Amino acid sequence: MLDLLRILKDRAVKALHSVETSAELAQWQNTYLGRQDGELTKILRGLKDVPATERKTIGQRANEIKNELEEQAELRKKTIEERELISALIAERIDVTLPARTLNSGYMHPISQTIYEICGIFQKLGFHIIEGPEVETDYYNFQALNIPQDHPARDMQDTFWVEPGQILLRTQTSPNQIRIMEQTKPPVRAVVPGKVYRNEATDATHEAMFHQIEGLAVDSSTTMRDLRGALEAFARELFGPHTKTRFRPSYFPFTEPSAEVDVTCNVCGGKGCRVCKFSGWVEIGGSGMVHPQVLRNVQYDPAIYRGYAFGVGVERIAMMRYGINEIRLFSQNDLRFLRQF
Amino acid sequence: MKVPYHWLKEYVSFDSGPEELAEKFTMAGLEVESVEHVWDSIITARINHLEPVKGSSHLNATKIFTGNGRELSVVCGAPNIKEGDIVPLALPGAQFFNDAGETLTIQVTKKMGALSEGMLCSPRELGLSSDHEGIYILPADTPLGVSLADAVIHLDIKAHRGDLFSIVGIARETAALFGSQLRQPEIKLSEKGKTSIKKMAALTVDAEDICPRFTARVIRNIKMGKSPLWLAQRLALAGMRSINIIVDITNYVMLELGQPLHAFDYDKVANHHLIVRRAEPGETLCTLDGAMRELTPDMVLVCDEAGPLSVAGVMGGASSEISSETTQILLEAASWNPVNIRKTSTKLGLRSEASSRYEKGVDPELALQGLNRAAQLMAELADGEIVPGYLESYSQPAPNITIPFHASACEWLLGYSVTPEEAAAALRSLEFAVEQNSDDGSMLVTVPSWRGDVLESADLVEEIARELGYDRITGKYPTGDAPEPQTTSWFDIQYQFRRRLQQCGCAEIVTYPLTNQRSTLQLLTDESDIAQLLVGAIDELAPAENDKKAGGKAKQKKQSAKHISEMDEQTIPPLDPGALPAVRLVNAVSAKMDMLRITLMNAMLETISANLRYGNTSLRLFEIGRRYIALPNSAQRLPDERRTLCVGLTGYIENWAEPRREYDFFDMKAIIENIAEGLHVANLRFTQTQSPIFHPGRCALLEIEDGGAKETRYQTIGVMGEVHPIIAERFGVTQRTYLCEIDLTRLYLHNTSPRFQSISRFPALTRDIAVVADISVPAQAIADVIRSSGGDLTRSVTLFDIYTGDQIPNGKRSLAFTVEYQSQERNLSDSDGDFLREQATHELKKQLNAVVRE
Numbered sequence A: 001m002l003d004l005l006r007i008l009k010d011r012a013v014k015a016l017h018s019v020e021t022s023a024e025l026a027q028w029q030n031t032y033l034g035r036q037d038g039e040l041t042k043i044l045r046g047l048k049d050v051p052a053t054e055r056k057t058i059g060q061r062a063n064e065i066k067n068e069l070e071e072q073a074e075l076r077k078k079t080i081e082e083r084e085l086i087s088a089l090i091a092e093r094i095d096v097t098l099p100a101r102t103l104n105s106g107y108m109h110p111i112s113q114t115i116y117e118i119c120g121i122f123q124k125l126g127f128h129i130i131e132g133p134e135v136e137t138d139y140y141n142f143q144a145l146n147i148p149q150d151h152p153a154r155d156m157q158d159t160f161w162v163e164p165g166q167i168l169l170r171t172q173t174s175p176n177q178i179r180i181m182e183q184t185k186p187p188v189r190a191v192v193p194g195k196v197y198r199n200e201a202t203d204a205t206h207e208a209m210f211h212q213i214e215g216l217a218v219d220s221s222t223t224m225r226d227l228r229g230a231l232e233a234f235a236r237e238l239f240g241p242h243t244k245t246r247f248r249p250s251y252f253p254f255t256e257p258s259a260e261v262d263v264t265c266n267v268c269g270g271k272g273c274r275v276c277k278f279s280g281w282v283e284i285g286g287s288g289m290v291h292p293q294v295l296r297n298v299q300y301d302p303a304i305y306r307g308y309a310f311g312v313g314v315e316r317i318a319m320m321r322y323g324i325n326e327i328r329l330f331s332q333n334d335l336r337f338l339r340q341f
Numbered sequence B: 001m002k003v004p005y006h007w008l009k010e011y012v013s014f015d016s017g018p019e020e021l022a023e024k025f026t027m028a029g030l031e032v033e034s035v036e037h038v039w040d041s042i043i044t045a046r047i048n049h050l051e052p053v054k055g056s057s058h059l060n061a062t063k064i065f066t067g068n069g070r071e072l073s074v075v076c077g078a079p080n081i082k083e084g085d086i087v088p089l090a091l092p093g094a095q096f097f098n099d100a101g102e103t104l105t106i107q108v109t110k111k112m113g114a115l116s117e118g119m120l121c122s123p124r125e126l127g128l129s130s131d132h133e134g135i136y137i138l139p140a141d142t143p144l145g146v147s148l149a150d151a152v153i154h155l156d157i158k159a160h161r162g163d164l165f166s167i168v169g170i171a172r173e174t175a176a177l178f179g180s181q182l183r184q185p186e187i188k189l190s191e192k193g194k195t196s197i198k199k200m201a202a203l204t205v206d207a208e209d210i211c212p213r214f215t216a217r218v219i220r221n222i223k224m225g226k227s228p229l230w231l232a233q234r235l236a237l238a239g240m241r242s243i244n245i246i247v248d249i250t251n252y253v254m255l256e257l258g259q260p261l262h263a264f265d266y267d268k269v270a271n272h273h274l275i276v277r278r279a280e281p282g283e284t285l286c287t288l289d290g291a292m293r294e295l296t297p298d299m300v301l302v303c304d305e306a307g308p309l310s311v312a313g314v315m316g317g318a319s320s321e322i323s324s325e326t327t328q329i330l331l332e333a334a335s336w337n338p339v340n341i342r343k344t345s346t347k348l349g350l351r352s353e354a355s356s357r358y359e360k361g362v363d364p365e366l367a368l369q370g371l372n373r374a375a376q377l378m379a380e381l382a383d384g385e386i387v388p389g390y391l392e393s394y395s396q397p398a399p400n401i402t403i404p405f406h407a408s409a410c411e412w413l414l415g416y417s418v419t420p421e422e423a424a425a426a427l428r429s430l431e432f433a434v435e436q437n438s439d440d441g442s443m444l445v446t447v448p449s450w451r452g453d454v455l456e457s458a459d460l461v462e463e464i465a466r467e468l469g470y471d472r473i474t475g476k477y478p479t480g481d482a483p484e485p486q487t488t489s490w491f492d493i494q495y496q497f498r499r500r501l502q503q504c505g506c507a508e509i510v511t512y513p514l515t516n517q518r519s520t521l522q523l524l525t526d527e528s529d530i531a532q533l534l535v536g537a538i539d540e541l542a543p544a545e546n547d548k549k550a551g552g553k554a555k556q557k558k559q560s561a562k563h564i565s566e567m568d569e570q571t572i573p574p575l576d577p578g579a580l581p582a583v584r585l586v587n588a589v590s591a592k593m594d595m596l597r598i599t600l601m602n603a604m605l606e607t608i609s610a611n612l613r614y615g616n617t618s619l620r621l622f623e624i625g626r627r628y629i630a631l632p633n634s635a636q637r638l639p640d641e642r643r644t645l646c647v648g649l650t651g652y653i654e655n656w657a658e659p660r661r662e663y664d665f666f667d668m669k670a671i672i673e674n675i676a677e678g679l680h681v682a683n684l685r686f687t688q689t690q691s692p693i694f695h696p697g698r699c700a701l702l703e704i705e706d707g708g709a710k711e712t713r714y715q716t717i718g719v720m721g722e723v724h725p726i727i728a729e730r731f732g733v734t735q736r737t738y739l740c741e742i743d744l745t746r747l748y749l750h751n752t753s754p755r756f757q758s759i760s761r762f763p764a765l766t767r768d769i770a771v772v773a774d775i776s777v778p779a780q781a782i783a784d785v786i787r788s789s790g791g792d793l794t795r796s797v798t799l800f801d802i803y804t805g806d807q808i809p810n811g812k813r814s815l816a817f818t819v820e821y822q823s824q825e826r827n828l829s830d831s832d833g834d835f836l837r838e839q840a841t842h843e844l845k846k847q848l849n850a851v852v853r854e
């Protein structure tokens, strides 16, 4: 009887090894452990014919074998289920290269992005960001900036007039120098981004409307070295750490001394290319120490206060940064253009 | 300003080539536009032998000697050459511009079988004059093999430096840059004869305010003719053509010294009496360019006793012009008021080399020097006899400006210290006179007469900084006092808006704020609807009470405008310039851009239209910008610049994974609600309205509850809707398009900070409620009633289905909501749920006559 059990166990274990699916496993369970016709059950049914003395031993052994087989079947079941899950998942395979679902991504205009980046740099240096009116008076746009009536500098900036000689579209962001200083006492540090207008013929590099950022810092100790330091920090942050800055003497009616600001061309790295007209330098704006007459115009005593002002063209900088060769793209608003930023 | 390199070298010694010089100029603040090399590969050479080319009627084969090496063979067709002539020879590689502006490069060729290794040049080919009759024959003593190559540095001189519009002026800067000495041209004047000019001519100046100085000389017995090569060459390099010796000399002296001159034919000046006066009304003058000019009393003239001879400082007249018969010259050198000259030249639309210099200011001290220099050259080059003496009117010579200065002013502005000696030396190199006080380092600086731009200490600092080099201004990290940190600025607020819109999948556009009335009015069908363009911005004009009126009108129009094909310009409202509260330009470049926008919507539609043409069919666009509203009755002279947001939406959501769906009203609404949510704006509502811009059934006012008021009041912040197909069609847009315009200042007024509400520990209870109501009852109203009927217990009311059709009576619809109730204090029971549902049923019936379906 014990032999029968041993043989049965060996057979059952062997059979279990070849079970591959849940269905086969059920079949196996039925065959060996089934309550009705299971082989083990059948053997146990014959237990009544066994002498009572052996019955207990054999009964124990049969139970052990039953438990053992059930344990092994459980293990087998886990393996099979795992395998079956894997093949089910494999059947759910997708093509990961299919396009994504639409999650509309938006775009900020490159002009806005450039303005935010530039102003952000100066914000870190403690500058306020202020905006002023685009429709201005002659006083703020010209006279207070040391550009009286009949000053030849007025010819350099063709003006759109609303009321001739009185009201105009600002030709520069500089009138805000006056507005800011009129409204606050030193120390002053501010940048003013905004639209400006010139009554000029448009071409690949000129628009009748474009964006400028004005900077102003006035206190009792700021010098042209601070100006250069601020612009160097700005240029490095915007164009990369290796960018160099150059000052060239220039003329603006509202600064003295005045300087044109060049940075090393970031297209050729200063070696010379078409963008920089083979000079290695690209002009980014004008700057200088606030003219004493301008300080007097806002009741700042030039013997006590000093400071600098600068102005940069946003389109120009955006064109340099992104390698855009045509200024009119900014106002065309073609989605194929906007999408690139 | 064109500066010929070799001409400049005559007045100052330095050892830099043209490029290096240009670099120096750049760093000294003279803006270099370009460095042009001219007459490369052109040298002087002698014709050693000349014989006709076989078979040609006019070509000659020549043997040319350049001073060393072998003779070159050159074929030439000009008739005026002979053996022994010295001529300009262009070697292979030399370049010319032909009359069509094309570049020709000289090459070794064969002409009718004869070898030609270069080209002999005519004056025109060299750009010296228009003479193309023959080869330029050089004087017999011209050395051979001398290169004509030169360089021209093109400078862009700013208006405040009138003194730099001359070669001598540039030479003065150059001398300072190189620590060298300026060599002024030496003026040697030998007057001839006994008759003084006083007996030959007279001068009356009646406009001393405009004419600070006037000088004149008479030169007799001049020999008219062509200018020598060197003179013509210099004029050509400086950009002027050679005309005749007398005119060339006046131009030459103007280029050399910066003093414009005018030569009258002495015999054509009535009574030889020059009178400087203002023009009389109605006076005219035929100027040298042949145009008849109408003169006005603000213009100043040089006249004789018979009438006007020239427009002072601008252009001479034809009647007293120099001609080939001229033998006696009345030569004028004057200084004029720059503003007057600028105005006159602008008014006449006439700019000359003289006027462009006078506009920038010509030093009165220069007049006599220029007069004498020109007289000298007329004597030397045209055999003229200078009559003794000169006429002059110099009412009040301006005293030179003296500025007390201290070297510490340099450190004050530049940030590095400059010794008094350095400062004084720098100023002296530019011919400022400096009187140093060795005790305290102060100095007294006298500004030279030609530097009218230098007025105070800061100007001197700039001169010193230029001399020392701007490279000495090294950067330092900005220190100094900073103002108090700024609180939230509009700049930051707008950034938040832009980010939000970007997150909503919108692309930002930036359009021109300049537009025109026609484009603006295209949004309307009737002029009286102008207030519809300003919804949310201006209340006085806002259409709240006009709603009905506008609605009525829209209905009418719906009938009258059935066929879009009938649309034409006539249906766009007629122009009434006063009707729009817009800022208008008096000098617009084009009629398309003659006013500032009062709405962003027309530019948005134009942008959408353009993008559809580009092939971009699905668009989610926004613009944040200002509109400019003129307030005609306001004391404020400047317009109200209102920060405004415009959103435009058109096209489809298209994806392989979902069915294609057209954007609709609710996509636009989602964007707006998202923005409002970003600001935690409470109580934003959408009210059905009508506007001629929008689809009569698909338009909403955006309103926000006014927190401050006692009774509930709403402020309109904007409008949105589906663009009326007729309006869209006018902009070339033929697909459904949605627009929204919001006043950002008003919207932002309602921003709040989020307030935390504790999260209940008790489970929520959910009830579905299906409501049958009149189709005219807004869904929002039903949801509001359900919400308030549950009081504090209502957590959310969510619409999940709308149904019309079978089982629902005509004119009604069924709306199904999921309502979530929750208490902070206890578990809600089913009976609570039944009670709340009952409450809702009761209120819906009472307030909206709506029935809850079982």
Ligand SMILES: [Zn+2]
Residues within 6 Å of the ligand: A265, A266, A267, A268, A269, A270, A271, A272, A273, A274, A275, A276, A277, A278, A280, A281
């Ligand atoms: Zn470059």
